[in-house]
Amino acid sequence: MSVNHMDDELQDPAPxxxxxxxxxxxxxxxxxxxxxRNAGRLALSLARLRAEKERVGFLPLxxxxxxxxxxxxxxxxxxxxxxxxxxDDVSSLRAQDGPGIGRLASALxxxxxxxxxxxxxxxxxxxxxxxxPILAVHRGASGRVTERDCARALQxxxxxxxxxxxxxxxxxVSGAESAFxxxxxxxx
Amino acid sequence: MSSSSQAPLPEPLSLPQRLAxxxxxxxxxxxxxxxxxxxxxxxxxxxxxVDARDLAATCVTDIxxxxxxxxxxxxxxxxxxxxxxxNAMLDFLEKAGRVSTAIKEMPTEVPVDRPDEAVVNAVRAxxxxxxxxxxxxxTRRAHNPAQTFKVLGKELGxxxxxxxGQCLRAMNKLERRLKQxxxxxxxxxxxxx
Numbered sequence: 001m002s003v004n005h006m007d008d009e010l011q012d013p014a015p016x017x018x019x020x021x022x023x024x025x026x027x028x029x030x031x032x033x034x035x036x037r038n039a040g041r042l043a044l045s046l047a048r049l050r051a052e053k054e055r056v057g058f059l060p061l062x063x064x065x066x067x068x069x070x071x072x073x074x075x076x077x078x079x080x081x082x083x084x085x086x087x088d089d090v091s092s093l094r095a096q097d098g099p100g101i102g103r104l105a106s107a108l109x110x111x112x113x114x115x116x117x118x119x120x121x122x123x124x125x126x127x128x129x130x131x132x133p134i135l136a137v138h139r140g141a142s143g144r145v146t147e148r149d150c151a152r153a154l155q156x157x158x159x160x161x162x163x164x165x166x167x168x169x170x171x172x173v174s175g176a177e178s179a180f181x182x183x184x185x186x187x188x
Numbered sequence: 189m190s191s192s193s194q195a196p197l198p199e200p201l202s203l204p205q206r207l208a209x210x211x212x213x214x215x216x217x218x219x220x221x222x223x224x225x226x227x228x229x230x231x232x233x234x235x236x237x238v239d240a241r242d243l244a245a246t247c248v249t250d251i252x253x254x255x256x257x258x259x260x261x262x263x264x265x266x267x268x269x270x271x272x273x274x275n276a277m278l279d280f281l282e283k284a285g286r287v288s289t290a291i292k293e294m295p296t297e298v299p300v301d302r303p304d305e306a307v308v309n310a311v312r313a314x315x316x317x318x319x320x321x322x323x324x325x326x327t328r329r330a331h332n333p334a335q336t337f338k339v340l341g342k343e344l345g346x347x348x349x350x351x352x353g354q355c356l357r358a359m360n361k362l363e364r365r366l367k368q369x370x371x372x373x374x375x376x377x378x379x380x381x
Contacts, residue, residue, distance in 0.1 A: 010353065013356070021311060037220050043248065044215040186272075186275075
């Protein structure tokens, strides 16, 4: 019987055999293990921000300021979290920040309509060069500002938006919404 | 007071319960326990070292974040982790244009529990009985099944056919020997393989 004929009778190994050999001879470097522990710690930071967001609820603030406020309240640095979301800075939003914002918002437990409102507030304040009186009044009110109040106020403001501001808002919203749903489906 | 009147000690919390309670140690433990295993799992399914590590890190964060959705009555935590990771891997492969029907239809042969010391010792003892070149072939193949015998053979100074034959003969021998070991039989039964 030739060697080639004998080789034809050899069987591919069962998946469990490959698995048990790999697990029994594993030798991941400490760098890899530390990277994985850091990934776990990042999840803890996101989970703590999410818990704080559940406690705080909706506020008529730009997305970046809202998230920065959550981080300040729980004593967390925002830098690693922004890095995870591929965002440099959320104090001033750019059109290309949409996907990162969507991913971060999904992880923090935003609802999609809530996210889109906070993006519109951010664009409105950036376009106006500062806090908007109509929203600032609501922030100072003794009662809670509802999302409906905020949406109504924004509708008025957006009537006067020039085309470039509208385009920026549309790009942000589109990118954020798409990334939000992708990430939300992974967390479902 | 007799010991029988003392309240029983509470059951220690499981890892997913501790994750849901935002215990910091639990997040370190999850990353340390599952991160390297997910790396190996992704490599066994053809991802490069770099991609496997990147995807494993992403999965550690995403899965730990959704740990509160795990339901113990539906199966082990390990099974749940690997089911989520498998979907992430399929998404990754799909985006890279590397998903075939075969991969999509592959059974969910997810690892259930990390092999215990008895299993690890049995495997290592069996590997030690192989010739050095066969042991290297088998170990390398187990960690990266996507690596071709042509590449493996070249690294060891063997022709492709020789590398393939040596490796598969050694693996067939290992499989026959390990299946007789009680520790391996128990581990296989637990994973229902």
